[in-house]
Amino acid sequence: MRRLFMALAGLLFISAAAAAAQPQAVFKLESYRKTVALHATVHGHDGLFLLDTAGGITLLSPAFAAKAGCKPWGRLSGFQMMGQRLDAPRCDSIDFTLGDQVFRAPVTAVLDVAPLVAKDAAPVAGSIALDLFAGKTITVDIPGRRLIIESPASLQARIAHARELPVLRSREMQGRALAASVGVATSRGMLWFELDTGNGGTLLVSQPYATLLGLDPTAKGPQQASFAVAAGLRAQGMAFTPDMILDGNLGMPFLHDKVITLDLQAGRLWIAQGQPRG
Template sequence: MSVRMKQLYLALPIVLSLGGASVNAREVIPLKVDAQNIAATQAMVGDQPGLFMFDSGIGTSSITPATAKRIGCIPWGKVTGFRAIGERLDLSRCNTTSVTVGAFRVSMPQVVVIDLEKFMGPSARKFSGILGLDLFAGQIVTLDVADNRVVLEDHQSLAEIRRAGTEVPIRLVRAAEGAALTVDLGVPTRQGLLWMEIDTGNYGPSLIDRKAAALVSLDASKTTRQDWRVTPKPGLESSGTAVVRDLILDGDLGRDVLRHWVVTVDLATGHGWIKQSKQ
């Protein structure tokens, strides 16, 4: 999600479903980081090219009103999602269109329309929208925050990942009647697993629900940033800062944590693997 939205600690899982597509070979999607530290990539919606942010926590891919106009869409209907703090957000949508990123092309049954400038200010004008994991539903995807890239894996490359990485518990989250797609990582505590969203669009501190704070050695009474460590499996350690809030989920893992890992998720079977980043 955008810098300003994450500075306000507002996660934005919205809604969207997508059509099937297949990847027969490994495809690397480089992400370019701008002066605001936002990771984005060139893509096409329909026949219209543009610069799109990539955010694994967005829930549903989206386009701006200007992009909708360029592809001939008059936004309609209502798509409802909730921010991490529980605030409701109603958006309109466009019907079926294709999205192309590199050599990957998929037919999306719908895309949500969002006014990014409302959340980010004038800096959002260069973006045509946001791409999320729903774009890659059914695929095997590696999120490499340190190297600023998304990799679409094939079964051969997955075999290498399984040898080099550690399998971790993940949960595919299909909010909004199964339309949205995000991924939660299971983080063990003395009470059991906390399910924390893997959110490459969180450029600020990670977010932890107040009731879960003590389980990850955080002070639930503090509202400022706290240092913390995350260890989903022995040998997989990461650290960063976190803020305790009242959330509608256990937590949200931001880039300061994710940059220590290379995370691979099978968006068809619901399996995941992590290896430590070399950086």
């Protein structure tokens, strides 16, 4: 009897510990072309939104904004990776409901994002960027197709099997936007590559840094890349070396099998190898 009691007590302890380590929320990610997306409800209207970790600011398409009752006003201005200026009107204090969780975007841009993905991309309601989760710790599990809002306990369990890497947070558009870049060490110094779930097919290395990563800066088309992001962690795939205003950009060729955890409050980043979910 004593052994049975101890066994039951042990099971209860394990169950309590497991429950304590549960994340705050888990949301399903869906495939959209070569990127990922998720469903959210805005003012009672459901829509499919790209998850764009390098987008900076969350977007509503003009059609979805009108359906949700948003009346765009003013102007937001920013720059795309290649230096083009992008202007868009705004909507303020928009609540996005994911599952049973509500996340408020202080400011959203009103812009049709699908043509920025591809000329023939299917329409979407907009895109969700890191600004929607400012102050939180999130995990983007690409192979597992999950977006996770971590609790303090689940974060500790998560990072026990992940590698911490240097990260920079950038807040453009007068502090409204939020994106994250991982540090890539070279023989001349540290480069910062945006982590970009919205980039489905390429690795991008700014032309002045191409040779440091074994690439030809004069190449007009794609070239095969294989360079170290960290010891034992390589970016491999088709790369371009444009004259861009960022050091570089790591899209799905790098992210497709990774689990990325970002503490957006403290500015910390962990990366682990992921496993596809059944």
